[in-house]
Amino acid sequence: xxxxxxxxxxxxxxxxxxxxxxxxxxxxxxxxxxxxxxxxxxxxxxxxxxxxxxxxxxxxxxxxxxxxxxxxxxxxxxxxxxxxxxxxxxxxxxxxxxxxxxxxxxxxxxxxxxxxxxxxxxxxxxxxxxxxxxxxxxx
Ligand SMILES: CC(C)(COP(=O)(O)OP(=O)(O)OC[C@H]1O[C@@H](n2cnc3c(N)ncnc32)[C@H](O)[C@@H]1OP(=O)(O)O)[C@@H](O)C(=O)NCCC(=O)NCCS
Numbered sequence: 333x334x335x336x337x338x339x340x341x342x343x344x345x346x347x348x349x350x351x352x353x354x355x356x357x358x359x360x361x362x363x364x365x366x367x368x369x370x371x372x373x374x375x376x377x378x379x380x381x382x383x384x385x386x387x388x389x390x391x392x393x394x395x396x397x398x399x400x401x402x403x404x405x406x407x408x409x410x411x412x413x414x415x416x417x418x419x420x421x422x423x424x425x426x427x428x429x430x431x432x433x434x435x436x437x438x439x440x441x442x443x444x445x446x447x448x449x450x451x452x453x454x455x456x457x458x459x460x461x462x463x464x465x466x467x468x469x470x471x
Contacts, residue, residue, distance in 0.1 A: 333379055335412060337419055341374045342386055350386055350402045372396065373423040375416050379407070387416035389424060389436070396424055398438040417451045439466060 342350065344365050348358040358364065368374070370390060377385035387401040398420055403413045421436065428434060440448050445455055457463045 333410070335384070335410075335415075336378050337415060338376050338378065339374065339423075340376050341368050341371055341388075342376055342383060344368065346383055347386070347400075350383070350404065351400075353404045354402050356402070373420050375419045375423075377403075377407075377412050377416060385412045385416055387413075387420055389420045391424070391434075391436075393427060393432075394434055396434065396436045398436060413447060414451065417448070421451070437464070439464060 344361055347364055347368060351358050359367070368388075371388040372391050374388040375386065376383050384407040385403040387398065389396045389398050391397060398417065401413055401416060403410075403416075424434060424436065436453075438448065438453070445453075449455065
């Protein structure tokens with residue numbers, strides 16, 4: 333297995349296929365296309381011609397959110413997820429100049445927080461911050 337990592341945004345069909353592979357719901361085509369286009373950084377992992385994983389970050393230079401970290405089930409447990417998160421964090425860091433401070437937020441799927449703790453993320457609440465909050469809006 334020779335995995336290559338590429339800065340690239342998947343097309344919407346591939347994105348939906350990756351989400352479906354891990355039993356996540358998909359958004360509408362229009363919403364997905366717009367969201368993917370607005371990614372600040374997006375990494376895909378390929379095994380030959382097949383895209384086997386992805387992850388992306390949205391943000392403004394001060395605050396970033398990591399989303400859509402997806403590794404196809406048959407490729408999980410091979411450090412591909414780790415490589416993707418590391419590459420996203422490197423891209424974010426590369427943009428920083430001296431004196432900058434930036435924070436990266438994410439909400440882990442149930443039971444996945446241990447994966448992010450291994451990448452240096454701190455579980456909230458902690459001594460500095462309260463719990464994370466989320467509001468989901470439907471139209
Ligand atoms: C979670 C996910 C991204 C991890 O990617 P992966 O490539 O399988 O994970 P890695 O091989 O890079 O694992 C790195 C480390 O995290 C650990 N880890 C992986 N999943 C974990 C979990 N759910 N809980 C605790 N630790 C976990 C691994 O054991 C490994 O530990 P080690 O370094 O001590 O060996 C992947 O399993 C996945 O896509 N799951 C379905 C979608 C999902 O839930 N994504 C996360 C959204 S928040």
